[in-house]
Amino acid sequence: MAVNTAGYQLVKKKLDVKNVTLVAVSKTKSIEDIQQLYDLGQRDFGENYVQELVDKYEALPKDIRWHFIGHLQTNKVKYIAPFVYLIHGVDSVKLLSEINKQAKKSDRLVSCLLQVFISKDETKFGFDEAELMELISSLNRNDFDRVTIKGLMGMASFTEDNSLIVAEFTRLHNIFERFKVQITETRHTISVLSMGMSADYQFAIDAGSTMVRIGSLLFGERNYKA
Ligand SMILES: *Cc1c(COP(=O)(O)O)cnc(C)c1O
Secondary structure: OOOOHHHHHHHEEEEHHOOOOEEEEEEOOOHHHHHHHHHHOEEEEEOOOOOHHHHHHHHHHOOEEEEOOOOHHHHHHHHHHHOOEEEEOOOHHHHHHHHHHHHHHHOEEEEEEEEEEEOOOOOOEEEEEEHHHHHHHHOOOOOOEEEEEEEEOOOOOOOOOHHHHHHHHHHHHHHHHHHHHHHOOOOOOOOEOOOOOOOOOHHHOOOOOOOEEOOOHHOOHHHHHO
């Protein structure tokens, strides 16, 4: 399946007007496919699997900004901490502690988004609002000094009900606006709201997304559901 370059240009143009960052989700896609979008100017790519991300990082140009967007296991943080640009799916304090530890080992600051659970799908991950409030206090005490929190990430329900998707994205945007003012530790610069995928990114943008994660619209359908 070839890269949809016309689709890429169209989506990119639409997002540029709104100042929304496009993360091209390249999981399961080949080095050649990624290189093709790279040659068109794309620099932000998203991956879900640690080993796949490491292999692609090694094979591809070093000015690519690699986003880890999947569910990250604590025992795998060490493999991506040396180079990852942004970790989207931080969904537990335990994971955040491990990222902090591995960032220190790599002598880096690692940028993260906290994942918030907004959907009806039990298979999805993320903090609820009460857990998020607790974490805000901890961040303001500077408990994680090697992590820079850039914002929030969330996924809407997998549904045909567009009004539910809009409601979930709107709710996350409201949480984001409050989060921005509640974080007082100045190392954390809250500016990123990562929400929206191929099927729902238009709703996400209308609800205030600043970063979308789009795969199949650019690369074609994946061979296996990931
Ligand atoms: C796979 C994936 C995407 C991209 O999905 P598409 O429907 O192909 O655009 C976005 N976000 C996450 C977290 C994903 O796992």
